[in-house]
Amino acid sequence: MTYGKQVVMTCDVPPKRLSNLEERLITRFQQGMVIEIESPSYETRIAILKLKAKNCRHRIPEEIFTYIGENIKSSVRAMEGALNLIIRFMDANPEIEINQQIAHTLLKELAEDEVIIKRLSIDEIIKAVCSTYDVTYDDIKSNNRTQPLATARQVAMFLARKLTGNSTPTVANAFKRNHTTVVHGTQTIQKRIDVEIELKKTIEQITEQLGRKPSELFY
Structure with a gap:
């Protein structure tokens, strides 16, 4: 930065949530362009897996890519770890044809942060939010912006x-909104979570009801 060069920095939290750093550094970071790098979509996860497997000497069935892509979503590293486990099994057992059942058994034994994650649909999330906020499914997709409906809608977008x-485009389509509205909604909830303890607790409770861990929301 001293020499006028561009610097790209990555982190798993926004600059304002960084700890153990001088305030002047955090302010400096906030002056730059801060953008969220979204988790890869299902299609992108499959493409990443196939690219990683390109040099593998085994033919990995499509169902294995599908299984990993649907269930291992915490990070690209976790997906790569799952794929490597499959490849090591194939190396050690060339006489066995790998299938989804074997993959399920192998991946169940991954470390806790790489366990199989329940795949949720956007509809499941909307219904859970509706139950918590006592609003209807149609309300969530309506243009009504009154409270608490507006908050419920943004919470559903955030969780989705x-x-x-x-x-983001897929989520926007599900909510009958545009890309910008979903980005604004998710960012609004993220900011409110930082200062509103009750809202954070509510969102964590909904997440647990859906069979997922609240820690997944704050990576």
Whole structure:
């Protein structure tokens, strides 16, 4: 930065949530362009897996890519670890034809942060939010912006982005909204979570009801 060069930095939290750093550095980071790098969509996860497997001497069935892509979503590293486990099994057992059942058994034994994650649909999330906020499914997709409906809608968008692995355009389509509205909604909830303890607790409770861990929301 001293020499006028561009610097690209990555982190798993926004600059304002960084700890153990001088305030002047955090302010400097905030002055730059801060953007969220979205989790890869299902299609992108499959493409990444196939690229990683390109030099593998085994033919990996399509169902294996599908299984990993649907269930291992915490990070690209976790997906790569799952794929490597499959490849090592194939190396050690060339006489056995790998299938989804074997993959399920192998991947169940991954470390806790790489366990099989329940795949959620956007509809499941909307219904859970509706139950918590006592609103209807049609309300969520309506243009009504009154409270608490507006908050419920943004919470549903936030959870859909965090827990389904779907891209922003896909989430926007499900809510009958545009890309900008979903980005604004998810960012609004993220900011409110930082200061509103009750809202954070509510969102964590909904996440647990859906069979997922609240820690997935704050990576």
